[in-house]
Amino acid sequence: MPNLPCITIWQPWATLIVLGAKPYEFRGWAAPRALRGKRIGIHAGARKVKRDEIADLLVRLRSDEAWTTCLRPDIAIPILEKAHTSPGILPLSHVLGTAVLGEPVRADQIVGEFGGVLNDSDRAEHCNFAWPLTGILPFEPPIAAKGAQGFWPWTAPADALDIGAAA
Structure with a gap:
């Protein structure tokens, strides 16, 4: 079975990506050049959901x-x-779907898209990278997988990648 590069993301953010509510993943590093423009798996990590984080997001x-x-x-x-x-x-601990990883940009370059103000120019060098995620294809149901830090190779069921290749 072929491998698909996956990235593990904590909940609720992994679900928010796959359901179209979170168009960017934020990291302190730019996504690898070799994966830009490629389909990647979106994996929900094993970390338990923290209700106080969800409450803060809702507020x-x-x-x-x-x-x-x-x-x-x-x-x-x-x-x-x-x-x-x-x-x-x-x-x-499930792969929720796939997305096409876009060209990373500095996070301060996209806040206006959400109605925000730009970061303080004195702190711009501390800004995270925003990784655009497009062409989302959710798996229904999600597929159990252990996950790892950073990008890791997931041996995906063949039919899961066939669905991903259709995009």
Whole structure:
């Protein structure tokens, strides 16, 4: 079976990506050049969902600081409300789907997209990288997988990659 590069992301962010509420993944490093423009797996890590993190996101999404989340509130709020009530609904240790990894940009370059203000120019060098994720293809149901830090090779079931190749 072929390998697919996967990235492990904590919940609820992995689900928010796969459901279209989180168009960027943020990291302190630029995505590898060899993976840009390629399909990658989105893996939900084993870390338990923290209800206080979900509550914080909901408060910010309903305020004038919604831009600080870099989420699409109309999509994210209903997902997060369900997850706050029942954190166990978010799958852990599963590949949730695939996405095409875009060209990373500095996070301060995309905050305007969410209605925010630009970072303080004195701190721009500390800004994370925003990795665009497009062409999302969710797996239904998600596929169990252990995961790892950074990018790791996932031996995907052949039919999962056939679905991903169709995009």
